[in-house]
Amino acid sequence: MADRLTGGDSSLLRRINAAVTLRALRDGQSVTLTQLVGDTGLSRPTVEGVIEGLVESGLVAEVEHGQDGGGRRGRPARWFRFRAEAGHVLGVEVGVHDVRVVLADLAGEVVGGHAKPVDETLDPEERLGVVRTTVAEVLRKAGVSRDSLWAVAVGTPGIVDAEGTVRLGTAMPGWTGLDLGARLRRSFRCPVVIENDANLAAIAEHWKGAAVGKGDVVFVMAGLSPGAGSLINGRLHRGYGGAAGEIGALHLLGQEATPERLLSTTGKPLDPLDEAAVARVLRLAREGDEVARVATDRFLRRLVHDVAALVLALDPQLVVVGGWAAGLDGVLEPLREQLALYCLRAPEVALAALGTEVVAMGALRVALDHVEEQLFTVDPPSATGR
Structure with missing residues (x-):
């Protein structure tokens, strides 16, 4: 993630400057280089260097713009935008009666999703098999490569520890003691976060539902x-x-x-x-x-x-x-x-307010938080990974 952020230069100062610049671009609106200098408080040469690295990494794109300073003479303004399509995140619910997957870009815009009913008696292997096939189907229909995923968050009934092991899960057969995090991380090259379903529902309702x-x-x-x-x-x-x-x-x-x-x-x-x-x-x-x-x-x-x-x-x-x-x-x-x-x-x-998608949407928000912590925060990366 640090290489994506800084174009390969992982020095802390450059990373902080890149994060500050991305924060100024995160709402998706195109802005000029001059505006970025004013919004970030960084020098013009610093912003120019950071933008060059972010364009190279694919996180920022230079765009054409019809208006150019009201017709003023001189060097034309350069416009840039954050490329939300540069990566994607997944929110997944592994439920008793269904598996639900939601796919979004780095701005949280949903670009795909699917729910598949499952039998409540399925054992862990069969249930996780449904998760994998549902994820594959969502990615295929959206035309998104698995390598484009930056983070995945998964909701499940039961008590889940910080590493993603279900310490107690009585709703589904064989779920207690299952190291769900380790099992699902084999299927992805990006970070995978496991969380209790009610916790994710609270996050979702706070994000886009009754608790905004x-x-x-x-x-x-x-x-x-x-x-x-x-x-x-x-x-x-x-x-x-x-x-x-x-x-x-x-x-x-x-x-x-x-x-x-x-x-x-x-x-x-x-x-x-x-x-x-x-x-x-x-x-x-x-x-x-x-x-x-x-x-x-x-x-x-x-x-x-x-x-x-x-x-x-x-x-x-x-x-x-x-x-x-x-x-x-x-x-x-x-x-x-x-x-x-x-x-x-x-x-x-x-x-x-969010109905049957509430857990998957909460998982999506957690996955986005994981990405945004890397992209937009100015502090050094967390050592905990959560």
Whole structure:
């Protein structure tokens, strides 16, 4: 990445000058060399040298421009733009029921994507095989070379450590203990970042969804075992071991029944406990079945209690509700009312805005952050790689 940034000269001073110049170009608008000198505060010879290296690397292009200083005489102005098409990033969701891939250029403009349904019983090898074929299909349709990828970020259910190993993942067979980072890095020549799906959903909603402009946000991935992602001052809070937000484990404290009993309409645990079984209960409740309505109310109360625990700890400005439970009729009002009772200061509550693409879009944002840290920051590169 440093060679791309500086045209092969990796000296720190040249790298900083290149980053400052790229920051002035990052919005995609073409600007003159004179404007770059003014915007960066660097000398004209320095900017000229940096631009020459960036053009050589392919990150910047000189462009023709119809207007030239209002007709003033003298040497014509030279115009330049950042080449967002010089590279690409991938956002990937490895989910229980589908694999989703989103492809974007270096400015975050989406240029391709595809979702492929998968069987929830697939083992890791088969599931990762679907990831690879879906990525290949997206790249082929977009006409993008794999060598053009600068970063890949991947979202998955479960507790993920800093190296990309799934420390606990009960949603998919064989997922606990899987070194997902190492497995996927074999398929790419660029950095690969692995992150929890609810964390990525929080990042996506903050980027382009219901939480734009909000600093302290909780995203609730509401499902059979709800999880949450939290932003504090706009930055993701992962926790010491990556397990922050695992509110679905609260029932293990012995205070309430397990999910399969909460949603039962027969007095016996739901077996199997899957989304199809839950969907039947929710449908019966909407149709007026009293037993199913009571079961749904129990589920909602559990969700409220779980969310309240996180709200009391973090005092967020906004709680965003996503996942399939976001489709429950009237989920927002019970949340608002009960959080007002349990919490010292009730937060705003909103439904997620990005729908089924929320995790993949959050992964895309993380991949972009990784690239932008290298391209636009003026500090030395991070030694952690994350």
